[in-house]
Structure formats: structure tokens, C-alpha cells
Amino acid sequence: xxxxxxxxxxxxxxxxxxxxxxxxxxxxxxxxxxxxxxxxxxxxxxxxxxxxxxxxxxxxxxxxxxxxxxxxxxxxxxxxxxxxxxxxxxxxxxxxxxxxxxxxxxxxxxxxxxxxxxxxxxxxxxxxxxxxxxxxxxxxxxxxxxxxxxxxxxxxxxxxxxxxxxxxxxxxxxxxxxxxxxxxxxxxxxxxxxxxxxxxxxxxxxxxxxxxxxxxxxxxxxxxxxxxxxxxxxxxxxxxxxxxxxxxxxxxxxxxxxxxxxxxxxxxxxxxxxxxxxxxxxxxxxxxxxxxxxxxxxxxxxxxxxxxxxxxxxxxxxxxxxxxxxxxxxxxxxxxxxxxxxxxxxxxxxxxx
Amino acid sequence: xxxxxxxxxxxxxxxxxxxxxxxxxxxxxxxxxxxxxxxxxxxxxxxxxxxxxxxxxxxxxxxxxxxxxxxxxxxxxxxxxxxxxxxxxxxxxxxxxxxxxxxxxxxxxxxxxxxxxxxxxxxxxxxxxxxxxxxxxxxxxxxxxxxxxxxxxxxxxxxxxxxxxxxxxxxxxxxxxxxxxxxxxxxxxxxxxxxxxxxxxxxxxxxxxxxxxxxxxxxxxxxxxxxxxxxxxxxxxxxxxxxxxxxxxxxxxxxxxxxxxxxxxxxxxxxxxxxxxxxxxxxxxxxxxxxxxxxxxxxxxxxxxx
Numbered sequence: 001x002x003x004x005x006x007x008x009x010x011x012x013x014x015x016x017x018x019x020x021x022x023x024x025x026x027x028x029x030x031x032x033x034x035x036x037x038x039x040x041x042x043x044x045x046x047x048x049x050x051x052x053x054x055x056x057x058x059x060x061x062x063x064x065x066x067x068x069x070x071x072x073x074x075x076x077x078x079x080x081x082x083x084x085x086x087x088x089x090x091x092x093x094x095x096x097x098x099x100x101x102x103x104x105x106x107x108x109x110x111x112x113x114x115x116x117x118x119x120x121x122x123x124x125x126x127x128x129x130x131x132x133x134x135x136x137x138x139x140x141x142x143x144x145x146x147x148x149x150x151x152x153x154x155x156x157x158x159x160x161x162x163x164x165x166x167x168x169x170x171x172x173x174x175x176x177x178x179x180x181x182x183x184x185x186x187x188x189x190x191x192x193x194x195x196x197x198x199x200x201x202x203x204x205x206x207x208x209x210x211x212x213x214x215x216x217x218x219x220x221x222x223x224x225x226x227x228x229x230x231x232x233x234x235x236x237x238x239x240x241x242x243x244x245x246x247x248x249x250x251x252x253x254x255x256x257x258x259x260x261x262x263x264x265x266x267x268x269x270x271x272x273x274x275x276x277x278x279x280x281x282x283x284x285x286x287x288x289x290x291x292x293x294x295x296x297x298x299x300x301x302x303x304x305x306x307x308x309x310x311x312x313x314x315x316x317x318x319x320x321x322x323x324x325x326x327x328x329x330x331x332x333x334x335x336x337x338x339x340x341x342x343x344x345x346x347x348x349x350x351x352x353x
Numbered sequence: 354x355x356x357x358x359x360x361x362x363x364x365x366x367x368x369x370x371x372x373x374x375x376x377x378x379x380x381x382x383x384x385x386x387x388x389x390x391x392x393x394x395x396x397x398x399x400x401x402x403x404x405x406x407x408x409x410x411x412x413x414x415x416x417x418x419x420x421x422x423x424x425x426x427x428x429x430x431x432x433x434x435x436x437x438x439x440x441x442x443x444x445x446x447x448x449x450x451x452x453x454x455x456x457x458x459x460x461x462x463x464x465x466x467x468x469x470x471x472x473x474x475x476x477x478x479x480x481x482x483x484x485x486x487x488x489x490x491x492x493x494x495x496x497x498x499x500x501x502x503x504x505x506x507x508x509x510x511x512x513x514x515x516x517x518x519x520x521x522x523x524x525x526x527x528x529x530x531x532x533x534x535x536x537x538x539x540x541x542x543x544x545x546x547x548x549x550x551x552x553x554x555x556x557x558x559x560x561x562x563x564x565x566x567x568x569x570x571x572x573x574x575x576x577x578x579x580x581x582x583x584x585x586x587x588x589x590x591x592x593x594x595x596x597x598x599x600x601x602x603x604x605x606x607x608x609x610x611x612x613x614x615x616x617x618x619x620x621x622x623x624x625x626x627x628x629x630x631x632x633x634x635x636x637x638x639x640x641x642x643x644x645x646x647x648x649x650x651x652x653x654x655x656x657x658x659x
Contacts, residue, residue, distance in 0.1 A: 035570055196606065199361075200613045
């Protein structure tokens, strides 16, 4: 009897030992709104997937070009049913479908990107892209000679408006005469229309243009006109080698690795994850050779300050277009205010409609 | 409004309008033969992809452009097979063609998203390009735009002033009479579908080879549907198609420049304008009794008598 007990005890210890030595098997699924080759939003998430694919015990797969709404619910549900332990859903419109499926699969962990709802097994996450936007705005402000900077933007929603405001504040910080002109395309994904938006800005006197769009159409417009551009999502320099100054980019890899590790160790907790430059989740793409060394140094120094928390992008006093003080001197905009931002700062030309 | 603003605006108008113009002319030819084709969006997408693919592999943009046309004609052949050979419903076949074309182009095209291919670059047209005013507006474009200046004239001439055009129109207007006159109806309808499909494919290829030098899924972004509407707007006349295509292109170019200049007019309102205008034209034209401009046998299948 004693022998059996000892044997069982030994077996238990042995198993416990192997458990800690070998990472738990975990199937991770990702749902994408676009295509992995789009050089934009989905491509950035795909880079994140590749970063977790090499972790021990992890197998990954993805479904691309999933329409928001009913289609996405079916895809997410399929993944949950097939034994995926962790599912990343990477578009705003997947929020409610994710929550619906999560209710039916309480043992599966879901992470939804860019939304605002959570549940017991659903966390949401995003990056403080506005911090990188601020830095790219500094580059634009330093490089413009006409003091007119163009911004081709998708839809007037808080995420985009926040980016435009941060970019403008960055430009003004190095160039008080800078002015940012905004055109809305009302599309995330239409290279011809986006390029047309970029051209219209260049023709009205802008000499640096940037984008909150998912294709490199705007970069092409700048390259052809011999003007400067700032990309978005990923390093877009191959589309505009002579124009591309830098780009605020997403780097999901390290964050996805942290989440996967937490799920494997059983330490994952639900919540809203909104990390910034300090985590590396948002970053600046390498500078183009036309950006002078002193500009690069100033921007990188500011990046340090933001990462260390010594500098806040939305620290008052900040006025809106009409001159009304929106963020009081001595205060910093709360996350709630940032997430609901629907006004332009002074220095932006354009309407939030 | 200074010349520095107006000249680039008009130049951009021509560029925005050109892909729609190609597609509208193609659709006019198809409909003149009596075949309604609602698959323009899908055919354009296939043309855009085909053009990009051929240009990428051959390194020759002109071959790519023609390849785009062939892809469009191929899609047209499917429509012909359904509607002419098997007497299927033209509306259903056309809608299915849009869905099929979108699916095929996205399926084939996914591995190529984000790649670049050699395309057409703008150049100043000899002599005409140096004219003041009109030069920078109309003659500092890519070769495909210069082709699109001649195309409406050619389509108009062929439809109006050749035996072939007369036969094609008669097949669309009154197939029974055409048949009695010894015209091979199906042969003309096939010609209408394939030629139209070719031009629609060229319109798509313009987007991936000249407007941008990129392939992305869904690059046409609804321009095919605009072409379908423009055919009605233009009363099936090539000359008015030019006007309609440039009107759409112009409003798009104009609304961006209004925004860029910092005006505070909501962009949604401006983007709605061309569509509102289409409805207005349709209403006005029916009030004046001109709605009978459509080919008499448009959308009507003919029994295989021959």
C-alpha cells in the first residue's frame, strides 16, 4: 500500500514537473478584416501572429477578409468550437459578435481589438497610436516649408480625430506656423480615392501629407509629386522610397506574446489593455534618409519622454478650432475624454463631419 | 478660385472620370445589342486584376492593359453563355456576374495584394501639351486617357454610321425585324457582349495600371455600378457618357479640393451630389417622355429561331 502511495506521489510530482517545464498547448486563432498582404492594418496583426507562432506549445491560424457582423460571428464561433483556447478578433465591428460567441464558450478566452466592451472571458486591447502620431507630426512640422501639412483620413470617429489632433500638436510643437488640412475619404480601403485625396492636398499647397487609411495610395501621390509623405500601419517606404519620411506603426508581436504567456500560465485576467510607446505596441518606422539628424534626435528624445511618462500628448491647455479651452491648463485628458474625442485642436483646417 | 486651383481640378476630373468612361462605353455597346449587363462591377474588378497580373509578369503595361480587357471579355462570355446560349434571365445573370467577378478577383488577387507592377505614367502630349490652359488640363496625362478621348467618337461613329452599327442597334431595338432582314441576331449580341466586356475590363485595368500602380482587393469600389447608372443618365449616347463620366469624376475631385481648402461643408453631402443628380436627370427625362430612349428589346431574350 505504501509503495503504491509513494508511486502515485512520485507520478504526481513527475507530472507536475513536466507541466512547469513544458508550456501548455494552446491553439490561437486570429480573425482579420482585410488581407495579410495589405501593407496596412491586417498586415500588422499578421506580423503579431508570426511572433506568437514560434512560441513553445502554440499553434496558430487565421481567417482573413471576414466581414463585420453575421459573417464574423460564424467565423469566431467556428474557431471556438474547434478547440481554440485564445481568439484575437481584430476589427471594431467584431465587438458584439465576439461577446455573443464568448457567452456560449465560457472556457475560451477572447481578445477584441479597438472596442470598449469586456466580459468575464473577453478582454479588449488597443495601442496609444496617438503617441506615435504626435512624433510623426513633429517630423512633418520640421520638414514642411510651406507650413501646410495634409492629412487624408477615413472616417470622423474618435480614433481618427484623436490621431489628427495628436499629429497637429506634434507639428505645432516644432513649428508654431504649421497648419494641418484634413480631407475625409469616407473609406478605409480604396487606393484610387485615397490617392485623389492626397493629390488634392498637394495641389492646394501642402508639401507633407499623411494618412489614416489602409492602402499606400497617399504615399504614391506624394512620390509622384516629389513631395514628402508619412505612412501608417506599417513601414510604407517601399511604395514611396523618395517621399516616405517615417510612419507611426503597429507592432503587436510583444503584446500578443505577453497575452499568450498569461493564458498558458493561467494568469490571464480580463480588462482593457491600452498600452503605448513604452510597450512597443506602437512605434515609429525608421526615418528616411532625407530627415536631418537633428530632427531625428529631437523626435527620439521626445519618444523617450513619452515612453517614460514624463510627457503627455494631451496635456492642457489645449484649445479647439474655435479657441475654446477644451483641456484645462494643468490637467491631462482622461482616457474617457480621449476615447470620445469629437473636436479638432487649433491648427487643424477642416470639419469633423 | 484661381487658375492654380482650377487647372489641377479639371485635370483630376478627367482622370477620375476615365475608368468610368471606359466602362460606360462598354456597357452602352452591350445594351445597344439588347443585352442588359448588371455585372459591370465584377467585370471591372476582374479587368483590374487581369491587367495587373499580365503587366507584372510580362513587365509590359500595354500588354497588361489588353490583358485586362481580355479578362473583362471572358467574364462577358459567361454572361453570353447564360443569356444567349441557355436563355437565362439577364438581370439574375448580371447580378451573379458581379458577385462571381468580385469573388474570383479577390481569390486570385489575394497573393498579389500590396505588390506593384509597371504601369502608365503621365507625359506631355507633343505640341498640345504646351498649349496654355487646355494643355495642362487635358494633355499632360497617361496614354490611356489619350485613348479615351478618341474612344467615344469611335463608338459613336461605329454605332451611328456603319452597317455593323445599324445591325447591332436593330438587334437591340426590334430583334424580330432584324431577324426577318436576315441579320444573325445571336452573332451580333455575342459581339456586343464581348466588345462591351473588353471595354469594361479596360476600365478596370485603368485603375490598377494608371490611376494607381497597385492591386488591392475591391479596387473598383463601386465604380462599376456608377457606370450602369451612367448609361441611363447618358440615354445610351457615347457623347453624353463623356459628360456623365466627367461629371462624376469632377464632383469627386471637387469635393476633395473643397475639403483641402478648409471649407466646412460636410463631405457626405458633397459625395451624395452626383447620385442625387442622376435621380434628378432620370425624373426630368421621364417627364419629357424621353425614357423611351432605351433599346426596345433591352433585357429581352430572343428565342433561338436561327
